[in-house]
Amino acid sequence: MCGIVGLFLKQRFLEPELGALFSEMLICMSSRGPDSAGFAVYGAPAPSGKLKVILQHSDLGFDWSAIGIALEKRFLDKPSVEVNSTHARFLVKTDAQRVRSFLEEYFPEVRIMSVGHRIEIMKETGSPESVVERFSVRRVAGSHAIGHTRMATESAVTTEGSHPFSTGVDLCLVHNGSLSNHNRLRQRLGREGIEFHTENDTEVAAGYFAWQLANGATLKEALEAGLKDLDGFYTFTVGTEDGFAVLRDPIACKPAVLAETDDYVAMASEYRSLANLPGIEGARIWEPEPAVVYNWSRGKGAEVTGERACRDVALAELGER
């Protein structure tokens, strides 16, 4: 069992309150996932030409200045750094591939949480409330946030085993469930040049979606393709730079509730997490259908897609297994 939550704001006036609203949603899912928690927040974009790089080191006293100096030497620009507990945010003037390769080669002891224009991922072991406090999530502003509370079953309770997972620029994924074909898929994606850092099934799904998006698929198309290629139980919530999507597998064992008002779309494993949101009394509340991609993006409004077509494809595939 795990808990997942997501909040996607449609209106800018709520942006300063994102962290406060989202924190309560996440903490409410503690009973579904008391071991560790993590979240991705999409805040103000990095200055033009720069990327936000979020790094993690388990030692609270870790000296980040050496990384700053090395990044400056390598990319000929002094990166600004902001330390937040075990994590540090660097603004680096380069592209995602270069900065990832550089850090992996010279600072293998440091974990790369996310790379992107807007995304910031932070995750740690401990209760969701302690994670919220540690990173002062209540004060965070942004357009959308996705979070996860974990009850580890197959792998250890570690920071790197916590969600969200990010393997692409500004992309993140949280998952409730388990995948059964992740080993074969990891090999296949490895041959396509996607790198993995854990044995975790969710990381494979994140890598799969990143690979689909890198090959030109839209978020909706990537998720629809996932219905065919990912075998197992899942409720996924995905964030991109300006988008938010939810998908449940065709059997739909793992719970999900969506709520939408004129101001936001919210997703949670259970309604309890939505009960404190403003205007929830008047919200449209529903359970997402199995094998149907629900996605929203800023500016373009809501798009609910593929209801029957992708569902039939997925069921046919299930029958063939």
Add this chain to the structure above:
Amino acid sequence: MMFTQTVDLAKTSVRALNQRLHELNAEHDEEHWRILNPRGAHAIACGLRVPVTVEIEGHAGYYCAGMNQKATVIVHGNVATGVAENMMSGIVHVNGNASQCAGATAHGGLLVVEGDASARCGISMKGIDIVVKGSAGHMSAFMAQTGNLVICGDAGDALGDSIYEARLFVRGGVRSLGTDCIEKEMRPEHLKALETLLKQAGCDARPEEFRRYGSARKLYHFQIDNASLY
């Protein structure tokens, strides 16, 4: 005289509420309870054993009114997984939608869902009557043993998979039937039973609009032709 007891779950724990409801004695205690601020909490009004009426003013979480006996539980909102699971008798009335496994394994009583029920509605039902005024999701009445499931809207995939002797009535379309579930003749006794159920549920649909589904009885009897395999 009807006496209403109001409990605010913003101030009282579900455990304390349920304890008070469990301590009720059919002759002396409150007949009507109002529960405020349920906010999706789990296990509200579980295990009731006396004929009281409990009204829940909002959305309830998992296993609402589970194991109910004799009580009437009315939810003015949606319910999460497993409403009225293992109910023995009484009435559970949901004014919104119900999540998966509504009425699971229940032995008796009546469950009415005004909106839709999602997947696995009436899974392994053992005598309960369920009336869903909207549609029901996939795998509804999976391994249903006895009782009646009435769906006024559409049924999802694999309706009645591996069904035993429950009766299924669907007014709308059935996306697909599960293994060993077939359409059956609607005889006068079925129309009569359906009429009674619709009336009890406060539903104005006419019994003639429904089709009946049930077990082909090929799955749970031993096929003598297979004896030579042993």
